[in-house]
Amino acid sequence: MNIKSYVAANPSFKSQVENALLFAEKNLAGLKRSSGRTYYQHALGVAENLAELNFDPLAVISGILHDILEDTKIEKENIQKQFGNEIANIVEGVTKIKKFTSILSDNDRHGENIRKLIIATAKDIRVIFVKLADRLDNLMDLKYLPRDRIIRMANETLDIYAPIAHRLGVYTLKAKLEDYAFMNLEPELFKELSVKINEREAEQQETLNNIVRILRKNLEPLNVYLRISARPKNIYSISRKMKKQNKPFEEIQDILGIRIITDTVESCYSILSKLNDIFQPVTGSFTDYIAHPKPNMYRSIHTTVKIPENHIIEIQIRTEEMHRIASYGIAAHWKYKESSKAGGNKSRDFDEKISWLASIIEWQGSSSSKEFIAGLKTELEFNQVFVFTPEGDIKSLPVGSTPVDFAYKVHTDIGNHCHGAKVNNKMVTLKYNLLNGDTVEILTSKNAHPSQDWLKFVKTPLARTKIKNYDKSKKK
Numbered sequence: 330m331n332i333k334s335y336v337a338a339n340p341s342f343k344s345q346v347e348n349a350l351l352f353a354e355k356n357l358a359g360l361k362r363s364s365g366r367t368y369y370q371h372a373l374g375v376a377e378n379l380a381e382l383n384f385d386p387l388a389v390i391s392g393i394l395h396d397i398l399e400d401t402k403i404e405k406e407n408i409q410k411q412f413g414n415e416i417a418n419i420v421e422g423v424t425k426i427k428k429f430t431s432i433l434s435d436n437d438r439h440g441e442n443i444r445k446l447i448i449a450t451a452k453d454i455r456v457i458f459v460k461l462a463d464r465l466d467n468l469m470d471l472k473y474l475p476r477d478r479i480i481r482m483a484n485e486t487l488d489i490y491a492p493i494a495h496r497l498g499v500y501t502l503k504a505k506l507e508d509y510a511f512m513n514l515e516p517e518l519f520k521e522l523s524v525k526i527n528e529r530e531a532e533q534q535e536t537l538n539n540i541v542r543i544l545r546k547n548l549e550p551l552n553v554y555l556r557i558s559a560r561p562k563n564i565y566s567i568s569r570k571m572k573k574q575n576k577p578f579e580e581i582q583d584i585l586g587i588r589i590i591t592d593t594v595e596s597c598y599s600i601l602s603k604l605n606d607i608f609q610p611v612t613g614s615f616t617d618y619i620a621h622p623k624p625n626m627y628r629s630i631h632t633t634v635k636i637p638e639n640h641i642i643e644i645q646i647r648t649e650e651m652h653r654i655a656s657y658g659i660a661a662h663w664k665y666k667e668s669s670k671a672g673g674n675k676s677r678d679f680d681e682k683i684s685w686l687a688s689i690i691e692w693q694g695s696s697s698s699k700e701f702i703a704g705l706k707t708e709l710e711f712n713q714v715f716v717f718t719p720e721g722d723i724k725s726l727p728v729g730s731t732p733v734d735f736a737y738k739v740h741t742d743i744g745n746h747c748h749g750a751k752v753n754n755k756m757v758t759l760k761y762n763l764l765n766g767d768t769v770e771i772l773t774s775k776n777a778h779p780s781q782d783w784l785k786f787v788k789t790p791l792a793r794t795k796i797k798n799y800d801k802s803k804k805k
């Protein structure tokens with residue numbers, strides 16, 4: 330969505346958005362990227378990606394300003410004065426994530442820990458969305474960079490950012506990140522596949538039109554609200570299927586997909602029972618994510634049926650609200666709820682929801698809705714911190730851990746001979762409480778030994794045991 334239409338839809342933020350545009354243009358228009366686009370055009374691209382996802386104006390403005398701290402001499406205080414605390418904090422958060430990923434060693438790029446570090450430090454969920462929108466725009470310009478940087482950025486997108494988008498339930502963004510990363514990694518194959526997919530879609534169009542006609546005819550007597558659409562494609566996922574099954578495109582069964590969107594949960598089930606009357610369901614294909622939502626709140630009924638002429642078709646049934654969550658993630662759900670609710674302390678609500686969100690992400694894994702609620706109550710905050718070794722590997726430790734815990738986590742000998750620690754290149758005491766994103770360096774010497782005093786502040790059972798055991802072995 331371009332910024333003009335976004336401003337038209339959010340008129341109360343008109344002057345703020347325009348001020349941000351002027352500010353960014355003044356400070357970024359002179360700087361050029363390898364592609365020839367200016368930094369200002371990139372900033373605009375990021376803001377438009379956010380507008381497209383229908384994010385709130387503060388996120389869009391933060392998108393306009395996201396590179397200001399990194400690329401100009403302007404300080405956070407300046408942004409704070411002109412655009413307020415929230416925007417300044419989001420922009421600072423985005424800058425921080427960039428710092429983390431640049432510390433990260435190549436062998437830790439695939440780690441689950443970096444994804445958690447990003448989510449845990451973001452504090453405001455909009456930081457993550459600005460970062461994802463930033464990455465998406467960068468992928469458009471990637472081909473102008475040296476090959477090794479292209480590969481690194483594309484892989485980082487597939488390993489870190491697309492999975493984050495997936496976990497937050499923003500499937501449209503996830504699919505775009507994957508497709509553009511893939512386009513940069515394997516441009517020839519990408520081109521070939523997009524052409525073939527489009528051809529196949531054209532072929533299938535008639536079949537799809539037919540199915541939609543049959544569906545309408547049969548569902549109209551139910552007299553419920555109805556919206557029927559075909560499912561969007563994800564080129565990357567098809568290429569992965571080809572690799573996994575070791576088959577050419579022609580042999581990949583790309584099942585036709587149809588989505589039926591309606592108004593209420595009851596309508597979903599009456600549509601389902603009608604479908605079961607008219608089509609033959611494929612055995613074992615039915616999944617009810619309405620009764621059992623996915624951890625990221627995805628809800629929908631999935632069923633696969635046989636239709637005339639031997640076609641197999643996957644049908645998803647969901648309400649408009651479920652569809653909003655599936656397309657734009659939980660954030661869209663909140664935004665919708667909030668705008669339909671008068672008054673209320675908006676920013677506090679938002680903070681609460683962020684910790685709530687973090688718990689959902691942290692808690693991923695089980696699937697019954699009962700556990701879902703229990704998980705929400707107990708996992709409201711991350712109980713881990715994520716820190717870097719000087720080599721850029723990530724270690725996770727319980728909240729409240731100290732350099733001594735870190736030392737033992739790296740290696741028993743390092744713990745046993747630890748006599749000091751530096752965090753982010755500054756000396757700290759051994760009692761120091763590690764924070765997310767700290768880079769920790771342990772100073773060792775042959776003559777240093779664990780002290781019983783350490784037992785007063787270490788947090789991990791591992792360090793505790795090693796310190797106690799070391800003492801015993803010395804006595805013997």
Ligand code: MN
Nearest residue numbers: 371395396463
């Ligand atoms: Mn950027």
